[in-house]
Every structure is written in C-alpha cells, then in structure tokens.
Amino acid sequence: MNIFADFTARIIKAVEALDLKDKDGDVLDLSRISVEPPRDASHGDLATNAAMVLAKPSGQNPRALADRIVATLREDADVAGAEVAGPGFVNLRLTDAFWQKHLAFILGKATDYGRSTAGAGRKVNVEYVSANPTGPMHVGHCRGAVVGDALANIMDFAGYEATKEYIINDAGAQIDVLGRSVLLRYREALGENIGDIPAGLYPGDYLVPVGQDLASEFGRKLLEMPDNEALAIVKDRTIDAMMKMIKDDLALLNVRHDVFFSERTLHADNANAIRSAINDLTLKGHIYKGKLPPPKGEKPEDWEDREQTLFRSTAVGDDLDRALVKSDGTYTYFAADVAYLKNKVDRGFVELIYVLGADHSGYVRRLEALARAVGGDKVKLTVLLCNLVKLFRDGEPVRMSKRSGDFVTLREVVEEVGRDPIRFMMLYRKNSEPLDFDFAKVTEQSKDNPVFYVQYASARCHSVFRQAKEQMGISEPERATLSAAVSGLTDEGEIGLVRKLAEYPRLIEQVASSQEPHRLAFYLYDLASAFHAHWNRGTDNPDLRFVKVNDPQLTLARLGLVQAVADVLQSGLTLIGADAPKEMR
Incomplete structure (x- = not known):
C-alpha cells in the first residue's frame, strides 16, 4: 500500500465533502492535490498542498x-493531529496505531512490499549496453549496463512489462575490420610471423583464441578460399565468440x-525491413x-551537393533532416535505426528507453523525432545518457589493461572488487553526472562506503534474529505472530523506522515513472x-535494544520491525542487482 496515494484519496474525499466550486460554479479539478513527506520531519508525517492549489x-x-x-x-481516526502551516499547507500527524497497522501490513507482504500496479502492464523496451x-566489455559499458538493468527490474516491480534488450551491431564496416583482424590471428595460429598489428585493425590479445x-x-582451408568467402566465415565465428565473451562478462x-x-536481420533479404520502414x-x-545543407563550419571533402532520400525529422522536433540512402544506393546507418525502432513498435512496446553513453548525446533529438514519426502519441521514448566513469586506486588513476590493449575490462573490475560494490556504486550518482570509482573506497568497511553500509x-x-534465538530461544517466529505483537511499538525511533x-512503495513508483x-x-x-542510528540508541539505552x-x-514486536527493515533492504538490493547478506566478515 502506498500511504501517500491512500491519503491523497482521503484528502480528495474531504475536499469533496466541502462541496467547493470554481468561479464559474463548476466542479473543481482535484488532480493537482498531492501528499508527500514534509521537508522537515518535525512538521509531521505527511503534508498536502490541497488548499494551495484549490484556493485561487x-x-x-x-x-x-x-x-x-x-x-x-x-x-479521520488515523489522524492524530492536523495543522495549517505557512501560506496554506496542511501537515498531518498520524497515530501510532496507524503506523503499527502499517508495519503489520509490511510484514504480510514480505519482500513483495512496494510491488505496484502503477505501470498497468504497459510494455516497455529497455535497450542498454x-x-x-x-x-570484451570495458568499464565504460559498466555504468549503462547497471542503470539499464536496474531500471528494468524496478519497472517490472512497479507493474510494467519490461523487456531487457541488446542490439548486436553485427553489420557495417567495423565488422569487416574485426574479421580481417581475426584472419591475421588465424594466420598467426598457423605459424606465420605476422609482426606488429597494422594500424586500423583490432590489436587486443582477446582475438588470439579466436584465431x-x-x-x-x-586448418589451412580458409587460406585456399576466395577472400570474401573466408571473411564471411571468419566474421560469423568471430561475432559468436565475441558475443559469448560479452554475455559471460555481463553475467559476472x-x-x-x-x-x-541482430542488426543483420534488418539488412537481410536485400534490406526488406529497412525498405518497409x-x-x-x-x-x-x-x-x-x-x-541537405552543408554541415556548419568547414565543409568535409566528401560532402556532395546532391538530391537524396531524406527523413523530414525537423517537422517532428529534430534540428536537421536526416539522410536515409547513400549516393551508392545503400542505406545509411540511420536508416537501420528507423527499421529497428519500427520493429520495437510493431512488437507492441509503448515505451522505449535507450541507455547510451554521454558521447551519444547527438542521437537524442533524432531518436525522439523518429519515435514521434513512427509511433505518434502512442509511443513514449526516453534516452538516458550515462556520463564517464573514472577509475582510481587510492586516489591514483588506474592504468590500462594489458589484455585489451587500450582499456580496462569490465571483468577485471568485477574480479577485483566484486559485483555488488559495482552495481551499487554505479547507481550512487545520477546517470548524467560523472562518477569517480575508487577500488579502495568501494571495498573499505566504513560508513563512507555506501554499499558496505547498506549491506x-x-x-x-x-x-538480531540470531541473538533472539541464542538468548531467548525465539527461532524464526511466524510473520502472523510478529504482526500480532507490533502494537507494543511506541518509541519515536521505532515509529520513525516504520515511517x-x-x-518505499511511493519511491518505487516514482523511480519507474521518472x-x-x-x-x-x-x-x-x-x-x-x-x-x-536506532541500533546505536539501543547501545546507549538498554531499554531500546531489539532483544529484551x-x-x-516487546521483543516479538521489535523483531517484527527488524524483519520489515530486512525485507525492504532485500527487496531494494535485489532490484539493484546486489545481495542482502545475512552475515558480513
């Protein structure tokens, strides 16, 4: 239950009882009434803007x-006090009995507490990485992977039908370069001295096993084939090998x-999917x-003043129209984007979320324009840009990986610090802000390390559960037993934890919608x-300890509170993609 939604409904009902009318005598629009926690907790439990938005x-x-x-x-029987504050805000204090009932509700839901139907089953496609x-995956991919994955988890929990998607860019010039890089490693595996890797090819040692x-x-059969036939085989085998490596890295x-x-499917059968789009x-x-007009500034040497097939994207919010067909009659990269987005819409998705690196900021307006053109008002598109991640060790920048040649691999980072610190810390800054990731700080056991503090x-x-068993013989009491005892909780710290x-349910819905x-x-x-903080109060005052x-x-009541905290921590950490440990050493 979202208590903020619950009290919004109660306040709307209270306003309706006043039989207010607008200046023309019509029924008032009550949709702007909201309920939220007050900025200062000393002002009460809930605050509403009802009078402020209805007065005028x-x-x-x-x-x-x-x-x-x-x-x-x-x-209202659940309201202990109601006061007017400032120019017309209303602050509410709720009874201890209400919070006790709500704690019993949380215990009944366990780790499903906070699960919502707010998404109403809307089909959402979250494309990331x-x-x-x-x-191999490098650390630059890591942040987008975590942001996209956690967001899809949360949207599912909030009642959306979220699909996690990865488009394999297995078409285009970079795949030809990859294939030729592996052909070189293939010749090396046959005993040839290939010397230095030529400029323009991929130099990483990760291609050696593929060769x-x-x-x-x-054997030597590929050398005996026509170049185009050999290259086609090598590209297929290499893409399979690279995707296995990528999936294994992501699984870590x-x-x-x-x-x-597969992007290739858009180009199959003479690019029927692109032509149809x-x-x-x-x-x-x-x-x-x-x-198209020439680019701003200096004209590139290959710019041609010629007629082309263009997408009128400026009519739907872009800053310039986009070419779809090259001078040689082949389709542009953006033409494949058109077909891919249409494919998503045809699959029934009404929300499209793209998680991209900050270096793709130029794609935002064209994708938004494309969504308007393809889906009209029925499709919502959001682009989340993930800013840079800088790696440090004890304050010093981390050097590049030997294995990859020019970057730090995701696998190396996971193997050094573990999955959970990465998942949590990649979310501990807004995705659009730069993030400094220090190997030492994310593994230290202190309050300054957020993931350690939460776990x-x-x-x-x-x-606490183990202590209750050792000192009082209380072993895994039924949730119904804990719920029946929570009326014993009256301390302000205990009620504050319930607040x-x-x-949590309101937060889940807000995270999903925003x-x-x-x-x-x-x-x-x-x-x-x-x-x-409440644990520390018990250290100073034995009367406040969880086990009495x-x-x-009273011990059962406090165990119920601890169980509810454990449930929400487990729920939230699971959505982030991390563990909620029962012990830490």
Whole structure:
C-alpha cells in the first residue's frame, strides 16, 4: 500500500465533502492535490498542498480553506493531529496505531512490499549496453549496463512489462575490420610471423583464441578460399565468440538480457525491413527527395551537393533532416535505426528507453523525432545518457589493461572488487553526472562506503534474529505472530523506522515513472542510516535494544520491525542487482 496515494484519496474525499466550486460554479479539478513527506520531519508525517492549489480557482483565501480541510481531516481516526502551516499547507500527524497497522501490513507482504500496479502492464523496451561485438566489455559499458538493468527490474516491480534488450551491431564496416583482424590471428595460429598489428585493425590479445579456434577447425582451408568467402566465415565465428565473451562478462555483473536483436536481420533479404520502414514513413508524409545543407563550419571533402532520400525529422522536433540512402544506393546507418525502432513498435512496446553513453548525446533529438514519426502519441521514448566513469586506486588513476590493449575490462573490475560494490556504486550518482570509482573506497568497511553500509544493515538485522534465538530461544517466529505483537511499538525511533519503510512503495513508483534508478540507492542508504542510528540508541539505552530478555512480547514486536527493515533492504538490493547478506566478515 502506498500511504501517500491512500491519503491523497482521503484528502480528495474531504475536499469533496466541502462541496467547493470554481468561479464559474463548476466542479473543481482535484488532480493537482498531492501528499508527500514534509521537508522537515518535525512538521509531521505527511503534508498536502490541497488548499494551495484549490484556493485561487475557488476564489478562497488559502489559509481559510486549509482550516476547513483540517477540520474535516481531524475526524479521520488515523489522524492524530492536523495543522495549517505557512501560506496554506496542511501537515498531518498520524497515530501510532496507524503506523503499527502499517508495519503489520509490511510484514504480510514480505519482500513483495512496494510491488505496484502503477505501470498497468504497459510494455516497455529497455535497450542498454549494446556494445559493438568487437571485443570484451570495458568499464565504460559498466555504468549503462547497471542503470539499464536496474531500471528494468524496478519497472517490472512497479507493474510494467519490461523487456531487457541488446542490439548486436553485427553489420557495417567495423565488422569487416574485426574479421580481417581475426584472419591475421588465424594466420598467426598457423605459424606465420605476422609482426606488429597494422594500424586500423583490432590489436587486443582477446582475438588470439579466436584465431586458434579457426586454425583448429579449418586448418589451412580458409587460406585456399576466395577472400570474401573466408571473411564471411571468419566474421560469423568471430561475432559468436565475441558475443559469448560479452554475455559471460555481463553475467559476472548479474546482467542478463531477454532479447539479443541482430542488426543483420534488418539488412537481410536485400534490406526488406529497412525498405518497409521507409515506406511506412513515406505513407505518413515524413519522406521526401531533397538536398541537405552543408554541415556548419568547414565543409568535409566528401560532402556532395546532391538530391537524396531524406527523413523530414525537423517537422517532428529534430534540428536537421536526416539522410536515409547513400549516393551508392545503400542505406545509411540511420536508416537501420528507423527499421529497428519500427520493429520495437510493431512488437507492441509503448515505451522505449535507450541507455547510451554521454558521447551519444547527438542521437537524442533524432531518436525522439523518429519515435514521434513512427509511433505518434502512442509511443513514449526516453534516452538516458550515462556520463564517464573514472577509475582510481587510492586516489591514483588506474592504468590500462594489458589484455585489451587500450582499456580496462569490465571483468577485471568485477574480479577485483566484486559485483555488488559495482552495481551499487554505479547507481550512487545520477546517470548524467560523472562518477569517480575508487577500488579502495568501494571495498573499505566504513560508513563512507555506501554499499558496505547498506549491506551491513542487512547483516545486522539477521544478527538480531540470531541473538533472539541464542538468548531467548525465539527461532524464526511466524510473520502472523510478529504482526500480532507490533502494537507494543511506541518509541519515536521505532515509529520513525516504520515511517521510512512507508516511503518505499511511493519511491518505487516514482523511480519507474521518472526513470531515475539512482534514487533507490539513495533511499536504501537512508533506510540503513536510520536503522544504524536506532541500533546505536539501543547501545546507549538498554531499554531500546531489539532483544529484551525480560519482555518476550516487546521483543516479538521489535523483531517484527527488524524483519520489515530486512525485507525492504532485500527487496531494494535485489532490484539493484546486489545481495542482502545475512552475515558480513
């Protein structure tokens, strides 16, 4: 249950009872009424803007209207107090009995607490990583992988039907370069001295095993084939090998896609998919024959003043129209984008989310324009740009990888610090902000390391259960037993923890609708901080400890609170893609 949505409904009902009208005598629009936590917790549990947003259209003084709303809300059995603040905000304090009931509700839901139907089953396609299959994953791919994967998890939890997708860029010039790079390694495996890798080819040692596998499978047969036939075989084998490597690397990070979409399929059968997509845009009036102006600044040498097949993308929000067909009659890269986006729409997706590196910022407007042209108002497209990740070790920049030649591989980072620190820390900054990742800091055991602090809270929760078993013989009590005991919780710190837990369903819905998964990491840190703070109060005051040997009933109540904290920590960490440990050493 989202208590903020619940009290929004209650406040709307209270306002409706006042029978307010707008200045024309019509029913007021109540859709702008909202309920949220007050910025200052000392002001109460909930705050609403109802009087502020209704005063002007109803022609009333906001404070006077707030007084009328407060008088109605005070009749609610769950409201301990209602006050007018500032120019007309209404602050509510809820009864301990309400928070106790809500804790019992959380215990009944367990790790499903916060699961929502807000997404109403809307089909969402989240495309992320989609690195060229030309080598192993590097740390630059890591942030987008985590952001996309966690966001899809959260959207599923919020009631959307999210599909995790990876487009394999297995067409184009870079694949020819890859194939020729592997042919060189194939000749090396046959015993040739290939010397230095020529400029323009991929130099990484990761291609050596691919060449060796080809030598084992074909012997010298590839050298006896026409060049184009040999290259076609090598490209197929290499793409398969690279994608296996990429999938294995992503699996180390707990990233697994539902769909791997081959770009080649768009070019198959003489590019029927691309031609069909362009025909569809033509019927909608978005395609024309014309000339593009030269790029701003100095003209490139290969620029041609010629008529082309163009997408009228400026009519749907782009800054310039886009070419779809090259001078030799072949399709542009953007033409494949057109076909791919149409394919997603044809598969029934109504929300398209692209998680791209910050260096792809130039793609945002053209993709948004394309979505408007292909899907009209029925399709929502969002592009999330992930800024750079800089690696440090004790404050010093990390040098490049020997294996890859010119970058640090994702595998190397995971093997050094572990999956969970990477997953959590990649979300501990908004995706559009730069991120410094220090190997030493993300593995230290201190409050300054967010992932340790959150996982330590989970471990502490389970240590309480072990303590209760050792000191009182209480072993895994039924949730119904814990729920029945929670009426014993009255301490402000205990009620404060329940309040923090009650924010979780609203947060999940907001993260899903705003596509801001970093907010979940922030919330988990805040929840862990609140739990650790209450633990420390028990260290100073034995009466506040979770396990009270001389009071079994109060102990059960507090175990219920600890169980609820453990449930939400586990739920949130699972959505992030990390573990909620029961012990830490």
